[in-house]
Amino acid sequence: MARIYELTGATERAGASADRSAAIRALLLLAAPMMPHLAEEAWAMIGDGGLIADAAWPAVDPALLIDDEVTVAVQVKGKLRDTLVVAKGTPRDDLERMALASDKVQRALDGAEVKKVIVVPDRLVNLVA
Secondary structure: OHHHHHHHHHHHHHOOOHHHHHHHHHHHHHHOOOOHHHHHHHHHHHOOOOOHHHOOOOOOOHHHHOOOEEEEEEEEOOEEEEEEEEEOOOOHHHHHHHHHHOHHHHHHHOOOOOOEEEEEOOOEEEEEO
């Protein structure tokens, strides 16, 4: 359900275009199993003929299913202090450098010396001070 709210927000920000119309149509098709009566009413309002229950499910683009970004947690003394959204497969050294450059991490360290850095690629950077 949360992803439908994300799609709705993105659709509202898109402005008037053919892409927006396609997004609204997809949104209604995705919401129909959860809210059939509401989806049928909205389907009739946008002018698509027939019942939404008879409409074809949105086509899937396999290229869009590939997750090329990951969220990496940054911990200081075992507590979550920041997150980094990075490209999947970012090298350990780059993750460490980005974690140390974070303002939130610097505030958490409060001038303490970092004794050890534990990096789990695509998941975690843990700074031991």
